[in-house]
Amino acid sequence: MCAAAVLAVVTPAASATESAVPPSTNVVGGTRAAQGEFPWMVRLSMGCGGALYTSQIVLTAAHCVSGTGANTTITATLGNVDLQSTSTTKVKSTYVYRSPTYPTSTGGDWALIKLASPVTTIAKLPIATTTAYNSGTFDIAGWGSATEGGAQQRYLLKAKVPFVSDATCKAAGGSYAGLISSAEICAGVMATGGIDTCQGDSGGPMFRRDASNAWIQVGIVSWGEGCARAGKPGVYTEVSTFAAKIAAAAATL
Structure with a gap:
């Protein structure tokens, strides 16, 4: 597991659907996380990660999706460190917002995925504002x-x-x-x-x-x-x- 989210080659994802192919990235040199240690971690079905920003919005990377608009093809899995656990929570997406400045010289590799229903039992991860x-x-x-x-x-x-x-x-x-x-x-x-x-x-x-x-x-x-x-x-x-x-x-x- 790469200990610092690094992509092998930076190539934009093809779309915000399940067929999207994100750049390569995973945690190398890591150890297994304990259940509940990072409750806001999200696995997205197109092969990317994310974090629960609000009870109904996941913050992820712009290169993982293709654009802004309605999208019901992404499944967010959260609530368990084991993706195969029967106790995971799975919620479909309804909308994707992709940063309008990506990819440009000003950067902006971020995107938001709205979920079909709020996940109120899992902690959220605040973002730095300074x-x-x-x-x-x-x-x-x-x-x-x-x-x-x-x-x-x-x-x-x-x-x-x-x-x-x-x-x-x-x-x-x-x-x-x-x-x-x-x-x-x-x-x-x-x-x-x-x-x-x-x-x-x-x-x-x-x-x-x-x-x-x-x-x-x-x-x-x-x-x-x-x-x-x-x-x-x-x-x-x-x-x-x-x-x-x-x-x-x-x-x-």
């Missing part, structure tokens, strides 16, 4: 591949990844040279790799504890080169940059 928590050590989790190119996981995996500065991230070269500093955050173990997000982790949250010791989401698994490669960190959507737009869009759904 840059105060955009550094330090982050947590990542997902059901994606545990190795680059590997199979998706049945059980939720978790890991920790350190912040990587914009300058260091850009110096990694390749796709990283085009990092959008105002809209993206990098994280990973630069020297050795070994921990990262991978295929299937796209759209999932990167999170940490805030000043009150409560969980807060600071990133969305977006892209990267391979999974858990040395010198190739994971790149995440900087949630605080888009917090106001996310809230405004959610209010219209």
